[in-house]
Amino acid sequence: MNAKVAVITGASRGLGRSMALHLAAQGVNIVGTFHSKETEAMSVVREVEERGARAIMLQLDTGDSRGFEAFASALSSGLQQTFDRSDFDYLVNNAGIGINAAFTETTEEQFDQLIKIHLKGPYFLTQKLLPLMTDGGRILNISSGLARFTLPGYSAYAVAKGGVEVLTRYLAKELGARGITVNTIAPGVIETDFGGGAVRDNPEVNKMLASTIALGRVGLPDDIGRAVAAMLSDGGGWINGERIEVSGGQNI
Numbered sequence: 414m415n416a417k418v419a420v421i422t423g424a425s426r427g428l429g430r431s432m433a434l435h436l437a438a439q440g441v442n443i444v445g446t447f448h449s450k451e452t453e454a455m456s457v458v459r460e461v462e463e464r465g466a467r468a469i470m471l472q473l474d475t476g477d478s479r480g481f482e483a484f485a486s487a488l489s490s491g492l493q494q495t496f497d498r499s500d501f502d503y504l505v506n507n508a509g510i511g512i513n514a515a516f517t518e519t520t521e522e523q524f525d526q527l528i529k530i531h532l533k534g535p536y537f538l539t540q541k542l543l544p545l546m547t548d549g550g551r552i553l554n555i556s557s558g559l560a561r562f563t564l565p566g567y568s569a570y571a572v573a574k575g576g577v578e579v580l581t582r583y584l585a586k587e588l589g590a591r592g593i594t595v596n597t598i599a600p601g602v603i604e605t606d607f608g609g610g611a612v613r614d615n616p617e618v619n620k621m622l623a624s625t626i627a628l629g630r631v632g633l634p635d636d637i638g639r640a641v642a643a644m645l646s647d648g649g650g651w652i653n654g655e656r657i658e659v660s661g662g663q664n665i
């Protein structure tokens with residue numbers, strides 16, 4: 414039987430990279446996407462190969478749905494050429510950016526950018542890729558703890574993530590007939606480049622946020638990568654339409 418194939422958006426860095434590496438370690442082949450950082454993306458291909466799986470990386474802007482048709486076509490070719498497959502098994506809608514702006518200062522441009530990348534993108538990308546997804550496949554939408562608890566400066570971002578969580582439930586209902594499960598993973602605060610890397614690089618911010626987490630530290634990319642790999646293992650097959658927060662117990 415062919416190895417499973419996971420499509421992960423935003424796999425060049427941060428959480429998406431860690432998901433790719435943890436899935437590769439359990440024998441899943443990877444189609445990752447990058448937006449602008451091709452060199453980083455190609456490093457992830459090598460790291461996947463070191464773990465005994467195979468990977469390709471495709472360019473994608475999840476904020477521009479006009480490119481999704483061409484992406485689906487590139488994906489179809491890549492699946493055939495690299496994995497001898499006409500379909501794939503898992504989709505992780507992960508790509509994203511952070512913008513910190515108070516509600517009173519948030520511009521329409523910032524709002525539109527966040528909605529396009531985090532909500533409209535996953536909505537129409539999933540729609541476009543469904544014909545390439547195998548029946549019995551799985552979709553994970555990456556949300557954020559900020560859709561449950563509130564931190565000033567993230568209203569537009571959190572509104573977009575809240576929309577993704579509603580989308581998860583609707584997709585789970587509508588795609589059940591094909592045996593496709595759909596769930597939300599909502600990470601708490603994690604040390605990545607996200608939002609300029611402040612959580613990782615600013616000790617005061619890091620310490621303040623760690624104090625909000627029951628396990629006493631902020632998250633690391635591997636905390637999310639291994640959770641995603643667990644969800645996409647055999648044991649996750651009956652979990653459907655759920656929102657699972659992976660935060661070490663933040664703001665509980």
Ligand code: NAP
Nearest residue numbers: 423425427428447448449450474475508509603605606607
């Ligand atoms: P990151 O380290 O900044 O990585 C972002 C990834 O998304 C990169 O692969 C980047 O590609 C890609 N990307 C950015 N803009 C894109 C666009 N317009 N189209 C396509 N790809 C794009 O961020 P991260 O921390 O891994 O975040 C991943 C996801 O987790 C996001 O959805 C974020 O909202 C969510 N999240 C993060 C945290 C956290 O604390 N880090 C917490 C909760 C939720 P390039 O490398 O090519 O730029």
